[in-house]
Amino acid sequence: MLGTVVTALTLSGCGPKAPKEPPLEEKISKVVEEAVKLKLKDPDSAQFRNVYxxxxxxxENSYAVCGELNAKNSMGGYVGFKPFLAFASxxxxxVKxxxxxxxxxxxxxxxxx
Structure with a gap:
């Protein structure tokens, strides 16, 4: 009987867990990076670093996103990392x-x- 109670208590915490939401800053960063890509000649070439x-x-509910962006120009060459500034709310x-x-x-x- 005791074994059944212990097993039931042990298994009660084993149900499916809801997926964990990413931190708000991470969501903001991803949305802004997608918006920045839309301004590029080759969006798939975008490389981001030092984004915060x-x-x-x-x-209220407004954020600035700063970072560096490297992407290909119309000649197909990378231009080097340059700073960018974007806003989100x-x-x-x-996140928008x-x-x-x-x-x-x-x-x-x-x-x-």
Whole structure:
């Protein structure tokens, strides 16, 4: 009898678990990266690095996304990593990309880590 109770208690925690939601910053970053790709001649060539998300304190549910982007130009060559700045907003756990600025050198000044 005791073995049955122990087995039942052990198995009660073994049900399927709901998939874990990625952190909000990760969701924002992915949505913005897809929006940035839409501005490129070769979206599949996009390489991102040093991407970070910064909450804009003066606007509710608004974020700035800064990072570096490398992509191919119309000649098919990579141009080298250049800074970018993009904006995103959230509403009810939904992320929407906003304006995107490529080759923006002021991102780290305006929105430091």
């Amino acid at each position: 998300v910064k909450k804009i304190l003066t606007e 959230t509403k009810e756990n939904e 990309a906003g304006d995107t600025y490529l080759d923006d050198n002021e991102c780290s000044t305006k929105y430091p880590r």
